[in-house]
Amino acid sequence: DAMVIQNPRYQVTQFGKPVTLSCSQTLNHNVMYWYQQKSSQAPKLLFHYYDKDFNNEADTPDNFQSRRPNTSFCFLDIRSPGLGDAAMYLCATSRVGRLDSPLHFGNGTRLTVT
Amino acid sequence: GNSVTQMEGPVTLSEEAFLTINCTYTATGYPSLFWYVQYPGEGLQLLLKATKADDKGSNKGFEATYRKETTSFHLEKGSVQVSDSAVYFCALSSTMDTGRRALTFGSGTRLQVQP
Numbered sequence: 001d002a003m004v005i006q007n008p009r010y011q012v013t014q015f016g017k018p019v020t021l022s023c024s025q026t027l028n029h030n031v032m033y034w035y036q037q038k039s040s041q042a043p044k045l046l047f048h049y050y051d052k053d054f055n056n057e058a059d060t061p062d063n064f065q066s067r068r069p070n071t072s073f074c075f076l077d078i079r080s081p082g083l084g085d086a087a088m089y090l091c092a093t094s095r096v097g098r099l100d101s102p103l104h105f106g107n108g109t110r111l112t113v114t
Numbered sequence: 115g116n117s118v119t120q121m122e123g124p125v126t127l128s129e130e131a132f133l134t135i136n137c138t139y140t141a142t143g144y145p146s147l148f149w150y151v152q153y154p155g156e157g158l159q160l161l162l163k164a165t166k167a168d169d170k171g172s173n174k175g176f177e178a179t180y181r182k183e184t185t186s187f188h189l190e191k192g193s194v195q196v197s198d199s200a201v202y203f204c205a206l207s208s209t210m211d212t213g214r215r216a217l218t219f220g221s222g223t224r225l226q227v228q229p
Contacts, residue, residue: 006157009227016158031142041222042203042220042221043136043158043219047219090158092157094215098185098215099207099215100165100207103150103158103160105150107157108157110147
């Protein structure tokens, strides 16, 4: 089945130690998103790729970076994780340009910072 | 800017009760509207959508009607089951000034269904 896959499901890192979360998709969608979701809150968009065009949200900390080497893969890099970065990180994809096209989400990676 | 307001939870119901989760929105133009559901430990899944005024989205017994006059998209189900326990997010999709699409989520409503 076509889907969005996130690895790992659970990630533990130490304060200040860089960490990378990965996302892959078999939907061949042009757009890939990274969301941060803290407990009992709505997902917050960090950035998205429109093909290779990177779009950063204005309030996304510089600590967060992303890479998209090809259509299928997208990575979230947290350069120096703080305790406040502990959250669920959700990857999503969509078809380009259509307002009625839903987002397809992966199951997320839950990041713990110790 | 765009915004979505949902009723606060948790909503606790007994099995077979009627469900309503209110959602209102503020947006320019003609957004598309969605309900997503998030089961424990999982990502969000699309539940239903509506793309223009008076459209009714439906799936798995859930329904929501796009009401432009009241800027609402309330979620309803006639008879809930324990398996419907989850967090429900209302969302709207619109075009930003840049021409790019933006998806705005409500804060989510937790539904707990008791046997």
